Amino acid sequence: MFVSYKWLQDYVDLSGVSADELAEKITKSGIEVEGVEVLNEGITGVVVGHVVERVQHPNADKLSKCQVDIGQGEPVQIICGAPNVAQGQKVAVATVGAVLPGNFKIKRAKLRGEESNGMICSLTELGMEAKIVPKEYSEGIFVFPQDAEVGTDALSLLNRDDEVLELGLTPNRADCLSMLGVAYEVAAILGREVKLPESDLQPVNEKATDYITVKVDANEDNPLYAAKVIKNVKIGPAPLWMQTRLMSAGIRPHNNVVDITNYILLEYGQPLHAFDYDRLGSKEILVRRAQDGEKFVTLDDAERTLTFDHLVITNGTEPVALAGVMGGANSEVSSDTTTVLLEAAYFTGGTVRKASKDHGLRSEASARFEKGVDPNRVRAAGERAAYLMAKYAGGEVLEGASEVDTLTVEPAVVSINLEKINSVIGTNLTVQDVEAIFERLQFAVNVEGNVITVTAPTRRGDIKIEEDLIEEVARLYGYDNIPKTLPIGSATPGKLSDYQEKRRIVRQYLEGAGLYQAVTYSLTSEEKAAQFALEKRDFIRLAMPMSEDRSILRLSIMPQLLEVLKYNSARQNDSLAVYETGAVFLANGNEVLPEEQEHLAGAITGLWHSHSWQGEKKAVDFYVLKGILEGLFAKLGLTDSVTYVQAKVDNMHPGRTAEIHLNGERIGFVGQVHPTMQKELDLKDTYVFELSLKAVLEAATASLRYEAIPRFPSITRDIALVVDKETVSGVLRDIIQTAGGKLLKEVIVFDLYEGERMEEGKKSIAYSLKYMDPERTLTDEEVTKVHTQVLEALKEKAGAVLRG
Amino acid sequence: MQERLKELQQEAIQKIEQSSSLKELNDIRVAYLGKKGPITEVLRGMGKLSAEERPIMGALANEVREAIATILEAKQKDLEEAAVLEKLASESIDVTLPGRPVKVGNHHPLTRIIEEIEDLFIGMGYQVAEGPEVEQDYYNFEALNLPKGHPARDMQDSFYIKDEILLRTHTSPVQARTMEKNQGKGPIKIICPGKVYRRDNDDATHSHQFMQIEGLVVGENIRMSDLKGTLEVFAKKMFGEDREIRLRPSFFPFTEPSVEMDISCMICGGHGCNVCKKTGWIEILGAGMVHPNVLEMAGYDSKKYTGFAFGMGPERIAMLKYGVDDIRHFYTNDVRFIKQFAKHE
Numbered sequence A: 001m002f003v004s005y006k007w008l009q010d011y012v013d014l015s016g017v018s019a020d021e022l023a024e025k026i027t028k029s030g031i032e033v034e035g036v037e038v039l040n041e042g043i044t045g046v047v048v049g050h051v052v053e054r055v056q057h058p059n060a061d062k063l064s065k066c067q068v069d070i071g072q073g074e075p076v077q078i079i080c081g082a083p084n085v086a087q088g089q090k091v092a093v094a095t096v097g098a099v100l101p102g103n104f105k106i107k108r109a110k111l112r113g114e115e116s117n118g119m120i121c122s123l124t125e126l127g128m129e130a131k132i133v134p135k136e137y138s139e140g141i142f143v144f145p146q147d148a149e150v151g152t153d154a155l156s157l158l159n160r161d162d163e164v165l166e167l168g169l170t171p172n173r174a175d176c177l178s179m180l181g182v183a184y185e186v187a188a189i190l191g192r193e194v195k196l197p198e199s200d201l202q203p204v205n206e207k208a209t210d211y212i213t214v215k216v217d218a219n220e221d222n223p224l225y226a227a228k229v230i231k232n233v234k235i236g237p238a239p240l241w242m243q244t245r246l247m248s249a250g251i252r253p254h255n256n257v258v259d260i261t262n263y264i265l266l267e268y269g270q271p272l273h274a275f276d277y278d279r280l281g282s283k284e285i286l287v288r289r290a291q292d293g294e295k296f297v298t299l300d301d302a303e304r305t306l307t308f309d310h311l312v313i314t315n316g317t318e319p320v321a322l323a324g325v326m327g328g329a330n331s332e333v334s335s336d337t338t339t340v341l342l343e344a345a346y347f348t349g350g351t352v353r354k355a356s357k358d359h360g361l362r363s364e365a366s367a368r369f370e371k372g373v374d375p376n377r378v379r380a381a382g383e384r385a386a387y388l389m390a391k392y393a394g395g396e397v398l399e400g401a402s403e404v405d406t407l408t409v410e411p412a413v414v415s416i417n418l419e420k421i422n423s424v425i426g427t428n429l430t431v432q433d434v435e436a437i438f439e440r441l442q443f444a445v446n447v448e449g450n451v452i453t454v455t456a457p458t459r460r461g462d463i464k465i466e467e468d469l470i471e472e473v474a475r476l477y478g479y480d481n482i483p484k485t486l487p488i489g490s491a492t493p494g495k496l497s498d499y500q501e502k503r504r505i506v507r508q509y510l511e512g513a514g515l516y517q518a519v520t521y522s523l524t525s526e527e528k529a530a531q532f533a534l535e536k537r538d539f540i541r542l543a544m545p546m547s548e549d550r551s552i553l554r555l556s557i558m559p560q561l562l563e564v565l566k567y568n569s570a571r572q573n574d575s576l577a578v579y580e581t582g583a584v585f586l587a588n589g590n591e592v593l594p595e596e597q598e599h600l601a602g603a604i605t606g607l608w609h610s611h612s613w614q615g616e617k618k619a620v621d622f623y624v625l626k627g628i629l630e631g632l633f634a635k636l637g638l639t640d641s642v643t644y645v646q647a648k649v650d651n652m653h654p655g656r657t658a659e660i661h662l663n664g665e666r667i668g669f670v671g672q673v674h675p676t677m678q679k680e681l682d683l684k685d686t687y688v689f690e691l692s693l694k695a696v697l698e699a700a701t702a703s704l705r706y707e708a709i710p711r712f713p714s715i716t717r718d719i720a721l722v723v724d725k726e727t728v729s730g731v732l733r734d735i736i737q738t739a740g741g742k743l744l745k746e747v748i749v750f751d752l753y754e755g756e757r758m759e760e761g762k763k764s765i766a767y768s769l770k771y772m773d774p775e776r777t778l779t780d781e782e783v784t785k786v787h788t789q790v791l792e793a794l795k796e797k798a799g800a801v802l803r804g
Numbered sequence B: 001m002q003e004r005l006k007e008l009q010q011e012a013i014q015k016i017e018q019s020s021s022l023k024e025l026n027d028i029r030v031a032y033l034g035k036k037g038p039i040t041e042v043l044r045g046m047g048k049l050s051a052e053e054r055p056i057m058g059a060l061a062n063e064v065r066e067a068i069a070t071i072l073e074a075k076q077k078d079l080e081e082a083a084v085l086e087k088l089a090s091e092s093i094d095v096t097l098p099g100r101p102v103k104v105g106n107h108h109p110l111t112r113i114i115e116e117i118e119d120l121f122i123g124m125g126y127q128v129a130e131g132p133e134v135e136q137d138y139y140n141f142e143a144l145n146l147p148k149g150h151p152a153r154d155m156q157d158s159f160y161i162k163d164e165i166l167l168r169t170h171t172s173p174v175q176a177r178t179m180e181k182n183q184g185k186g187p188i189k190i191i192c193p194g195k196v197y198r199r200d201n202d203d204a205t206h207s208h209q210f211m212q213i214e215g216l217v218v219g220e221n222i223r224m225s226d227l228k229g230t231l232e233v234f235a236k237k238m239f240g241e242d243r244e245i246r247l248r249p250s251f252f253p254f255t256e257p258s259v260e261m262d263i264s265c266m267i268c269g270g271h272g273c274n275v276c277k278k279t280g281w282i283e284i285l286g287a288g289m290v291h292p293n294v295l296e297m298a299g300y301d302s303k304k305y306t307g308f309a310f311g312m313g314p315e316r317i318a319m320l321k322y323g324v325d326d327i328r329h330f331y332t333n334d335v336r337f338i339k340q341f342a343k344h345e
């Protein structure tokens, strides 16, 4: 809503309050003023001139040579390029020395050999937007009415010496979609009176009901319809002050009748519609739902196909307007109109919203109906419009109106206890303080003891319950004046849950290990949604996606993380380590919420160490990433619960991938991205893992107990085994551990050899075994005994022999 | 003989002083103090002396030996020290060469902001509540006083999956769920961070997925002044002790009264600049007293219980706090961007 500071003064005395100060006060008490525009900012030296002579420029077809009286002695010569300039016009002249928007300075000039002392201006040249300039002046200069006084300030005459406050209205404050609504608000803020506009209607001795009958077949959508008739109107321009006020509010002037309906829309917040009575083709108005497929041409000349959801005004048979949205071309007011049928009606928000949305017709009128107009202002708005049509369009207003009224208007009556107000806001207001606030708002208020009963005016449809009253008190008391306290009452322990704390530990650990945290999108494409999923489930698809790329909820983080690597690799960052924690979405059937499983995914690519002047370089490999995971599981006390099982996973290297098992359950995978996919993504060798963080953190319940530091020495025996190439280390370690029993404290792989010196199909793998008894010093014999058992078990179960 | 000894002493001391290496010094030791050295030789000739002279000569010879040994030792120490210094000098390195980098990653800036806010409220007795990102229409809208047909829940603005299931458009459903779980009893003090989704085209200021963090306090005597006090603590801790706050009335369907909180601009200190659009104030969050309908729907007696709620966007806070100019940076994950948020501040 654009509010003209000058116009607002018609209703509230603003003396002593500048536009900026007013803006600040309005913002602080509830409606955000998003900006204050000074309409004549950067414009000087524009006066009203009289074109006393206009002749063709001798050297240019499209230019006129004008002699213009600007009230400074002899007329000055001005060359003008506008097609509509004519002798006798009163025009806006930017005199020599004037400044126009964009710091455009007017200088004496010669145009095609003829002297020019200034410029005759169009409205856009004076800083107005083209879309609000009246059509007749859109291609040329603006022409003032003949009574404009030569030499006076043209901007003042155009009401540009004004400031416009742009209100950012929340949906509950539709009352401020009108100058009067804003006036009530400002009056409450300033503690001043509201002056209502005059409406001194003198009807002629004929009845509107003789001209028109109104019938409504859809009372729920249209509980009130009033039709007034104004005859003998003379269509012409509206008075300049009215046109300029419309323009300041962003509305283009058309003619006096249409402008008056728009003016009342702004003044009362009540949309009206003017029909050409003679073009209706009947003496009847019938409001009804449209038939499915019914066609109708709106006054923008577009043919609309209607449905039963849309409400139409008809002449009994044919639609003449789409209710609350737009009139029809068939009944539009034109320059020939002599009798006007003026509609003042109450259409419900839902009806209008549906129609305006279906037809893409959001207008000033539809916006007001959608948010709800004041049911008590419908008739008053019609009366005032009729009065203005009599005054400014020479019309004769017929007595009364033809009406259908099923609207029940019951103002909200809400009672509240003073204690409630003070206990919710945290203040110590008295009954008198509260009463005074409601009086400023012009709400009827009745006090009995500590109970305050308020009757909210119908313009404030947002006031319904106690809390609405509390808000009115709080905002007019001033949020600045509310004290600052902290909640009192029983203490609540502030802490993270066990799960949340462990998630933080996981993040810290991974970052300490060199991985950066990424946050990617949950929505992905069909192609990617299926990749790397730990569980195959149905896709969860958006009903109305914005693009195919963001249409399905992810089943895995990995595709997104690989995109991150791709993005960075393409920007000279091909050595990179990232991780992400976040939900993946597992469908549970159609009408139930999916299971959201928190996953952890990591990816490393390129060089792990690099850029060292000491010359060290190390590319990422499986064991770098596995080491990170082992560290993580150790941190969470899960080392003994996790195993790695060689496996094949889609899009992963078939020989370099393991499933991660937690207590025997598959919870994730780790390995190298399939070289084909690496190539597609233009990545160097890339190792990744993804696992169910939920499963891991829920299993991580280890408690911490101190273990005595060994007081007795350990004995270490190293063995190098020769085994078949296919024998995996994990199997050998299990054999060693089982055979070693409780004296065996540690098994470390310290060498692996698969080179030429080995027999075909064999490899050598070396272990260091540490034996220890916490209670005493072991003897060599004891160790030898156990160690021999280990070697025998290795031979028996894995065919492992000691390397010679 | 006596002279010969003195001579030897002189000679040895001179040689010791002139010596420049440990080896040379050792040669001198062997030459003068060794079994085949001249002093031993002199002592060997003592047989020719009288019984009176012998002890005197013996003493003198020992004196000479000791003098030589003492000086020799001192010299040896000097030479050893010099040798160590020389060795150390040869070991010197270029200390200006860079150290071996330790590989460390860091939090995504949004996580950083969220954890900072979480910790701040944990310190004030809040717990962190989380909930599903795919929600029922009921928790996302209806339980929050947004009945069907409410203009603020336009189909166009939300990602629906089925008629009654959608991607949550805010983290408020977590509040509704928490209240419902508490079965009409207080107190509740929670902070709810998480991802939310809206049907927006991604551009410099919009993202179809973004973060939100909301807070909720429900109790028997929760006042608007408590909200104001809480928000001030938050603003000062988050944006600096010299920040001032301003509450403006606003409108949200789930709170009444509703407010928006501005903080005095941290860029210009409130004098007006481009960041604060010349107003001196920056909008940070929306808040309000929990709407009685919301309390009642969750099973609370709104005559007995009141509450406040607030909500903010970590992206916006990060953009303001760190001067990030494009929301898309948060989801592109350019490591050159993420790296910048490693520093402790």
Ligand SMILES: [Zn+2]
Residues within 6 Å of the ligand: B265, B266, B267, B268, B269, B270, B271, B272, B273, B274, B275, B276, B277, B278, B280, B281
């Ligand atoms: Zn600023």
